[in-house]
Amino acid sequence: SQQGEEDPQALSIQEGENATMNCSYKTSINNLQWYRQNSGRGLVHLILIRSNEREKHSGRLRVTLDTSKKSSSLLITASRAADTASYFCATRGGMIYNQGGKLIFGQGTELSVKP
């Protein structure tokens, strides 16, 4: 079963606008990751934030993590048509419960950026 819930399920914006996607999860985590999936293709890792971090940046991406609320957000600034994809959050549980590092994915947000 999926651990995460993502919001919104679909988002449509114009090129140049910012896109914000949210993710909530249920159990304690070691880290939270965001992946992108283009239509019909595999997943690409975007960014990872550890449970003791609150915010992380990578290029046009900004991720926040609130472990007290069990939630995370992904902000893509100055969006481009090439950002059109599905975005998934994935959590990795703590070492005691998840020695192998399996990822638990949310249902994803489908982002459409119109030129």
Add this chain to the structure above:
Amino acid sequence: DTGVSQDPRHKITKRGQNVTFRCDPISEHNRLYWYRQTLGQGPEFLTYFQNEAQLEKSRLLSDRFSAERPKGSFSTLEIQRTEQGDSAMYLCASSPASLRSYNEQFFGPGTRLTVL
């Protein structure tokens, strides 16, 4: 290309047939994962290997499913007596087993299975 590769990319089969998928991970990665993804959903974990040892299996992996990684390199996922509910994208991922880069997984393009 030194990424994760999967073969075939697409497979159409009739209900009741057996199918086998192959995954070639990044060569220096000793962890290998299988996930299943249905339309509109995120990937769901099926099983994972460290080298040749299968260390964890999801309850999603019924007895019709079997996975192997005989020499700790490539892996195969076999589905016996396929059912229409098995139709999905089967994704393979690999990662190195070191603490520093323990977390990021590198995904292949997937095998899309359609069971008629």
